[in-house]
Amino acid sequence: MPLERCNMALSQTLDLIQLTDETLRGFSRRVFTSDELYHEVLGKLLGGNGRRGPSGIFLATEYADCACYRGRVYHLRHGQLIEGSDQITVDPGSSYAISLTSSEKAHEAVAVNWGKISGSVEEFQGFFHPEVVRAMEGPILNFVTCRISGDAPAIIVAFNYPGNATEYDADVLRSAAVLIGSLVAVSDRMRETESAFGYTIEALARACEAAEEDTGRHIVRVNRYAGALAANMGFNSAFVEDMSISAQMHDVGKIKIPNAILLKQGPLSPREAQLMRQHPAYGAEILGNSPRLKVAREIAWSHHENWDGTGYPKRLKGQRIPVAGRIVKVADVYDALRSRRSYKKPMTHEQALEVFRVGDNRINPHAHFDPEVLATFFKIEHMFEMIYDSSVPKIGMKRRKNGGNGGDTAGKDKLPG
Template sequence: MFDDLCQMALRQTLELVSLTDEKLRGLTRRKLSREETYREVLGKVLGGKGRRGPSGIFIATEGPECTCCNGRVFHLREHELIESSDEISIDPGSSYALGLLSVEGSGDAVAVNWMDICNSVDDFQVLFHPQVTDAMEEPILNFVSSRISGETTGVLVAFNYPGRVTEYDADVLKSAATVMGSLLTVSQEMQETEQAFHYTVSALARACEAAEEDTGKHIVRVNRYAGALAANMGFNTSFVEDMAFFAQMHDVGKIRVPVEILLKEGPLDDRELQIMRQHPAYGEEIIGKAPRLMIAREIAIAHHENWDGSGYPKRLKGERIPIPGRIVKVADVYDALRSRRSYKVPLSHQEALQVFREGDERINPAAHFDPAVLATFFKIEKMFESIYESSILKLGLNRRMENRKPPGRERRKG
């Protein structure tokens, strides 16, 4: 029996190590939610057939200055962690299972069986919060309690292991609590880094568009168009999310184009046109070679390439053009047709559709657009119209609200 428990504890610990490795490799792109981490760690390691696991678990996070713990009771059923109580708030001093963790020298997990400290099972029940015993739906016979350390501190109390709980059960639960705390801490730090990354990218995109009227809304719309196209072309979620964010970087190279060229009314002369056509290459150079920005780089360099090879700056043809650039080309052209610029009036949605079908003096749909992207555009063109119209409506509402604000006092010059 002793050897069996050792082997089981070792197997469960190795599964924790494997799970930790798996989750750490996946943390680079997303934040693991607290609930997801609970389910992954406890459901896979403690629950299900062939594992020595508890029947119920109380998981709680500590409040300010550790004055109380707020959490819920869960049941483990075939690898699934099933919530079985509303939120319970417990003063650690009023609960035996939690109070033991506050005793000096009990920083590790604590394992307790009813017969070790009480005369009867009924006497054992009064040591626990009534809402916890109600949620367990059966008498509590034993428990293991452990701290969750890290960015999100808390407690983990597992109830009703088969037979007696042992130090090996305590070691496994302690390992699970450590994995939880580590994953949540790393996840939180990754989220903060990702937020800073997104803010920096968005700020750069806005700065590059600042000289042109209403281009702040333009980059938001292009993001949404590109995400809609990618999603409806069947790409995976990760690619769709990247397209819906990095499309705004398509004109980042314009930061190196003189303002007088960007805002010139009427057509550009040959010299000005040559300078303007350098902005994709400038964008690629500005974005650099970081792997995380690969899609942004492909969008910047390729969104003015044409399907027939007549575009710029590299005159790429067909599928040699990176797909992110082909998608953003359609999104960018639609929004340009719909938008007012210093050199053109805006078109209606129907007028823009006509250009995508038959072309105009600048656009040849069959020659310029990837046929698959173009077909998807026509399939979801109502979405494009809705994205544009909702953006314009929101802009109009914001301007009306600004006009209604009472005038502020004029600042004194001095």
């Protein structure tokens, strides 16, 4: 084996190792789909910049219902991975490359060159599915094939290495197959864990809202408002996703506030109001120091802070308030204005917009809200209306439209939300 070819194979292997490291670190922020992982690895294998690699790859998933494989041929064009074929269905018995993966050595990668098993290149083409041959845009001269094990078994066949396909190429493909199978399995488990995490914090959020009206719908709406604001402010997808699940934890501290205070019809006494203002601190205490709950914790303790420093519990001002809290403040106030509470009537969307424009006896929008968040709110206010209306029962919508002036924003010593 020439040293140059060995170095090329080593370079591909190092690329796969780097991809493994990046993917595992990325799982803390993102759960990959199988297709995404497949594409990442295929791009590394097909390579470029003069490194050794096949000219095409057939990747197919095993389907138990038809005892067949379905997949596509991929190529690399100008650094971009492209699909070189429509979906191809292959009977394992009709393809030599796939039948090799069913042998007793299926866990190994096998390299085959046309001259070793066939009298001519033309004859060699008969060992493959015709659509695969057509997708290769030229005669197949060699291949390496390997099985991908795991919950979703698959095969990967790499065609037309420069010169001959070698044992080094087989080792690289085998490494790629192990990488795909392992990372897909890890990603699936992470997705299950993430789903359980989401269900758990949603259950906690619902428990905190249980004593008040509109149980459950309020926290869903605040999540959606906050996600929409974050996305339209240009934040990356990881932060938007965090906001879309963490915003519902904004009032988690209310679980420590007596129902008699939460549901009181009249104004709160000074002592009751002081206790109510402790719920942001209680929320931060409940959520603790888990890195996964960092955004939720920031939201819990800062969503009642005001841009001008007049809020609570820490009287933070401007940029010192976490941006997650500034976003949720707008989302929470809008939903509070629109919602019926024990101490106030609901407002229409137009009435709520007026409060955000000029304020009322409790809200000074230009002093209380981050100007950038407020500007974004007005750009997408129609989305807020659609989110609210899509979650409110029609009977409630009718009552709201036929109601009076919407009532006082607070009606007692409670901030909206």
